[in-house]
Amino acid sequence: MKGYLSNGNGDIIIENEVIAQYAGHAAIECFGIVGMATISMKDGIAKLLKGDSITKGVNVVIDDNNNLIIDFHIIVAYGVSISAVCDNLISTVKYSVEEMTGMKVKNINIFVEGVRVID
8 A cells, every 4th residue: 555645736645665765764864773684584694784775674564544654674783772772763763754754653663683883
């Protein structure tokens, strides 16, 4: 299902991929997040995603009431509080996505796939 908004000038349809890309970029700006991750089905190892493939670590679902459910698969920096990083991620992404799309974020689910030491 795609995001759907209406106003006096017409209808706006937003692709899930657009929302995922915007949410992914907002997420990697948060302190303590090294990047998005994907799990290799072959060997079960989390891999850090870079650049254009950032949306592979973000899954966006739009429910019947036009609300967003966003899943993040992230890698966090070693030595930071995971709960603080996740709280920051949730508030930052929720605000950014709601402002950009005009749609309500119902849930943000975070899956911490790994920890990396930052040089």
